Amino acid sequence: MYSNKKWEIDFAGVLANDGEVSTGRNTIILNRNNNLQFYIRLISTPPKNFPRQVKDVCGYTDDLSNFSFYDDKTLPENERKEALRNFLDRYILIFHIELKKRDGIKEYHIARNIRVVRKNDSFRPNTILEPVPVFSEETTNRTKNVFEQQLYSRKYIGDNKQVSKDDDDTPSIILWKDSQENDAYTLYGWFEKHENALGGFKFHPFNNQVKWLPLNVNYIFESYTHEELLFMDSNLHEELQEVLEENGEPLIREEEPIKGEQSYSYGYSKMEQVTKDEELESVDKEKEFMDSFVTECKIMGLYYDTKDLYNFHTAMKTGSLVILAGMSGTGKSKLVQAYTRALKLSKDQSKLIPVRPFWKDDADVIGYLDTLNNVYRPGDSGLMSTLIRANEYEDDLHIVCFDEMNLARVEHYFSQFLSILETDDKHDMQLYDEEYGAKIYNQHIFPSSLTIGKNVIFVGTVNLDETTYPFSDKVLDRANVITLNMRPYNEILKMEEERLEELSKLNKQTKKEESTTTNKRKNSVTFDIYSSFKSKEQKISLLTEESTFLWELDKALKGCNRNIGVGWRILRQISVFLNNLPKDSPLSREEAFDIQLVQRILTKIRGSEEQFMELLGRYNLDTKEVEDSKFLELLSEMPMAYKFTQAKNLIKEKAKELRLHGHTI
Structure with missing residues (x-):
């Protein structure tokens, strides 16, 4: 079979x-x-x-x-x-x-x-080709002018059936082929993500600006074209991106907007700008929340460094999947509970879901359509109740924690949610085909699709041992993987004394509030308040030395494995994390950049000694140091303020694994 x-x-x-x-x-x-x-x-x-x-x-x-x-x-x-x-x-x-x-x-x-x-005369055995989609008047039923205006306005520009439509495979550049001249192409880019629907592709450019330039015919002669696709040598592809960045012209809207019509702009509307007073109020509320979070951790006996708590909070509020990793028994699930308690969420607003090893797809989590009895049967995880409530109470914040989430393959049972993490706004999750809607007895409770808003935050805990599955790159591209470190045991005794003091204060405060407070949610952090903690800066705003370093690192990673690297998604997520550090954070920007290297990039370096020896270096068993490491060499070229303590430790650990086992673990 x-x-x-x-x-x-x-x-x-x-x-x-x-x-x-x-x-x-x-x-x-x-x-x-x-x-x-x-x-x-x-x-x-x-x-x-x-x-x-x-x-x-x-x-x-x-x-x-x-x-x-x-x-x-x-x-x-x-x-x-x-x-x-x-x-x-x-x-x-x-x-x-x-x-x-x-x-x-x-x-x-x-x-x-x-x-x-x-084959071209320039073809070499080690050639790697990058697919570049080609659009034209024949394939899109649009003129070039209409195509450019729709590209500018973030509208659908037509389909291309020869390239992947998956969210992970956004082409950084695209081409327009002139119908009059066979070898006349125009280049557009860079793009960091895309959407696909009946209208074809809709591209979202890096830094909200589409650049274009006429493509030199030599690039065409050195490539391989077939219908709506051009395969280009990867070296030329990288070179062309640099040329576009340096020499490309910004795509502009040609016609004047009609009177009364909203004009197009790459900036953000005044409605999205908060006043100075609102910013100060937001800072005060976030500081108040973080003080509460630190206190809750002390009360619950969670002995983590304050910097780890700020790292966790910053990752949570940026909207990506947060994965807490570490040994069993280090309090990963308790940390999520402390976070929900600091937010003062009710039981209905938080859900802890133990992952089952037999989960194979999202039907095990969200449920399935029983066509025999014409009912939708939700999964026994209880997730659907939380999602339905979040859809009904949009002002409330909700947190869903998947405990030991790698007991089953995350990319299988969590597939729909991975797509949700890509969107900046609401996303419809498909439960079953709409054509069954009228026949389903409980469709008023479980409609064919359910809107998942940004008032739902997903977090997971994992144990990294032989009983669990490794994460795929699709998951790692969307996740901040935070490894929690315990404090030295000699510090815990002092922290235990502080915990008892906090408990004493809490007991006194509780007695005072018992007669007046009947609803814990009365003072809960609403979704609007939580959203105010987030930076309004949407553009990628890395410093020059940071972006230069990441570009060089991307090339080094692709030299080891063409399927890994620092893509636009990761670049944007790192920038968002840095922009969202709380004002009073004990983490400096340099420390946060170090943390993001560990949580976003080094997690993806998995493979054999042959692949990664040159990048990670050779671990000397006598000196217990790493030698001849391309990664460490790139780190050393950054300004002195960037210590890269965590990244260097993890590079050393991975280099040691290569030496002892022949592969990273």
Whole structure:
């Protein structure tokens, strides 16, 4: 029995060499049906949802019949193989991929819909190609002027079926092909995220500004075009992004806005700007909340450094997924409870969900449609009750904590919520197909889709041991992974005395309030108050030395593995974190930047000694120091104020793992 999955977008590859095929087979074989089959080495950057370990796929000569290849079966086997090799060696192959899984065990990745493009003279065996979507008047039914104005106005610009639509695969640049001149292309970028709907793609540019420039024809000659897609050498792709940044012209709105119509602007409206008094009031309220949070931690016996608490709070309010990691028994779940108590949330506003190892998809969490009895059956986690309440009480803040969330694969049961974390506003979560709505008896409670607002914050706790699953890059791209560190035991005795003092004060205060306070939520932190803690700055506002460092680090990471790096999402999240440090935070900007390297980037460095030795360096067992580390070299080029204490410690730890185990753990 087979179960299938298809990637109906374009990949690029070349005929693999003998010895490169993952199964150990020769690159061209004669199968039991007397047909030739061959193995293609992938050379294009795949979508994030494609398995990272798959480096080659199988192709069949039947797909080549349209390209003047004929397999003469009267010839000896070796001559048939040689003829096929001579044919394929001349071409870049473009194809879709189908996964066939037999009996749920053995997997086969097969190339489908194969097309061929002749190799350029500049092609080298180590070439990596980046897919760049191409739009035109023929494919979008728009003129170039309309296309540019819709691109400028953040509207849908038309579809492209040859590239991934997944949230993780936003192309940094796109092209417009002139219908009059074959080799005339215009380049637009940079883009940090996108949306896709019936109207096709909608792109969101970095720094809220689209830049453009005419593409030099030499870039086209050195690339491989097929219909609505251009495959470009990764080195040229990086070079082109730099050229666009330095020489690109800002895209502007040509026509004047109609009288009475809102004008388009890359800035933010006056309604989004808070007054000086409001800012000061927000700072006071956040300080009051943090004092309460620190006190709650003391009362609950959580002996964490104050800097860790500010790190946790800053990560929580920026809206991304927060994952608390560490040894079992270090108080990760209790820290979330302390946070909800400091916010003075009711039981209905917070939910602790123990993750079950058998969860396979989001139906185990949110429920499923019972078509036999025409009812929607919510999951037994209780999550749906919290989400429905959050939808009804938009002024209330809600916190959902997944306890031991990596007992099951997060990207499976948490898939819809990962998409929600990408949006800046509300997001509709699909429960079941709308066409069933009228038939479902409890559809008034569980509609076909449920709006999830920003008044719901997701947080998780994890134990990192052999009983749990590692996080995929899709999860790590959206998460702040905070490893909690215990205070030295000799400090805990003093902190225990402080805890008893706080308990004594609390008991006295409680007795005074018992006669007058009947509802704990009376003084709870509302969603509006919590939102006021957040910075209104939306642009990426890294310092020059920070952005330069991250760009160099991105190149170094891609040199180890083309599927990892510092993407636009991570760049934006780091900037948002730095912008949201509370005014009285004990964390300096330099310390916070160090923390973000650890929580956003170093978590993704997982692999073998061959991959990461040059980047991380070699751990000297005698001196217990790291030598010849590209990462440490980049850190040393930053200003002296950046100590990078945490990053250096983690680099040392990972380099040691490479030395002792041959891979990072």
